[in-house]
Amino acid sequence: MTIRVVVADDQELVRSGFALILDVQPDIEVVAEVGDGIQAVDAVRRLAPDVALLDIRMPHLDGIEACRAISAASACRTVMLTTFDSEEYVYEALHAGASGFLLKDVRRDDLVHAVRVVAAGEALLAPSVARRLIAEYTSRPAAPVPSARLDALTARERETLLLLGRGLSNAEIAAELTVSEHTVKTHVGNVLAKLGLRDRIQAVICAYESGLISAGAAS
Known part of the structure; x- marks a missing residue:
């Protein structure tokens, strides 16, 4: 194509x-x-x-x-x-x-x-x-509580969003969660769909702006 x-x-x-x-x-x-x-x-x-x-x-x-x-x-x-x-x-x-x-x-x-x-x-x-x-995001004070929009995510999807926010690739997320890359792709797709996000960059923004990742936690 x-x-x-x-x-x-x-x-x-x-x-x-x-x-x-x-x-x-x-x-x-x-x-x-x-x-x-x-x-x-x-x-x-x-x-x-x-x-x-x-x-x-x-x-x-x-x-x-x-x-x-x-x-x-x-x-x-x-x-x-x-x-x-x-x-x-x-x-x-x-x-x-x-x-x-x-x-x-x-x-x-x-x-x-x-x-x-x-x-x-x-x-x-x-x-x-x-x-x-x-x-820019890690220099900001963390939100006191995660945004209510994250309530739609399962516990594993929330973990996936957290790791996306830290900048990990699908392979790195798979190793961290001890699952296959195919499973990670499914989790990432679910996160984007449930939160109405276009791609991984918006997922990173969401992770920080919701307070899921606090200052300094990206390292």
Whole structure:
């Protein structure tokens, strides 16, 4: 199956470079290159791509607001691209529905990998961004009690969410819980479905914001 991609960046050379890297892949097709957030939202609406690469700083409508509009109105998954990796941008982009967050100095192989991973329904963060996100949440005071929304989870699903919040992979969670990876995938799917979450990144956010993980517990 061909992964259809929209690339949005207000710098023509940058977006053309990303598009060229992706379009030569046998399983990826760049269906549109656009220069601002409004054009990005329109392109997603018209062309129904699988993935949109969005620069954060764009005229008329920034990448975060474009991401929010795309996530609310379509199944298209978004990857944010920026030269800025501040906690504010990471936090806002993930809450807007982004499934990936990469810096513009990303290697070409990592860019291609990110598009494939996100198109497959997973989530991906640049390592430096992931560290900042965890630091942001672990620096906050923990909520006194877990959120009531977690009541829908079984005890094992709650354990799975806790381990997701600590950044463990399915294989690591399987080893921790002494179960198979297939069982872990089932638990992860149940957690996402019951809590109405799009992917693992939102599960991490939920684990921290609900108070399930307290400051310093991610290590």
